[in-house]
Amino acid sequence: xxxxxxxxxxxxxxxxxxxxxxxxxxxxxxxxxxxxxxxxxxxxxxxxxxxxxxxxxxxxxxxxxxxxxxxxxxxxxxxxxxxxxxxxxxxxxxxxxxxxxxxxxxxxxxxxxxxxxxxxxxxxxxxxxxxxxxxxxxxxxxxxxxxxxxxxxxxxxxxxxxx
Numbered sequence: 617x618x619x620x621x622x623x624x625x626x627x628x629x630x631x632x633x634x635x636x637x638x639x640x641x642x643x644x645x646x647x648x649x650x651x652x653x654x655x656x657x658x659x660x661x662x663x664x665x666x667x668x669x670x671x672x673x674x675x676x677x678x679x680x681x682x683x684x685x686x687x688x689x690x691x692x693x694x695x696x697x698x699x700x701x702x703x704x705x706x707x708x709x710x711x712x713x714x715x716x717x718x719x720x721x722x723x724x725x726x727x728x729x730x731x732x733x734x735x736x737x738x739x740x741x742x743x744x745x746x747x748x749x750x751x752x753x754x755x756x757x758x759x760x761x762x763x764x765x766x767x768x769x770x771x772x773x774x775x776x777x778x779x
Contacts, residue, residue, distance in 0.1 A: 679762055683760075686760075687754070689757075693754075694750060716728050716729065
């Protein structure tokens with residue numbers, strides 16, 4: 617080969633190599649930019665998921681606090697009721713005992729005891745009905761915030777499964 621042939625070959629090959637190199641660099645840059653875009657999109661989705669999970673966890677803590685407050689208020693209500701009921705029962709028993717000591721005959725004492733027992737039984741039934749109703753209401757108030765969170769979790773799972 618002559619120098620002239622080599623020069624002509626190089627003049628044709630060099631631009632082709634430059635074009636091939638430029639095209640390869642452009643394709644590499646396009647691929648890199650596409651990969652960057654996908655990575656950015658994936659990171660944004662992950663950040664959104666983490667934010668949603670944090671919000672959900674925060675809601676769970678708030679529901680637990682609300683439930684605990686309802687339990688504490690209910691316990692206070694029940695304690696107050698038991699104290700007042702016990703105090704009233706003690707006072708009624710004292711009054712009944714005093715009135716029975718003033719009675720003259722055993723028949724009068726027996727009748728007074730029967731009346732007192734009947735009254736106390738009726739009050740005990742009413743009291744336990746009240747306590748049962750209060751417990752049921754309290755249970756609903758304590759469970760409701762947690763139940764709401766479970767329903768929200770189920771709905772969230774349903775939505776994520778639908779996607």
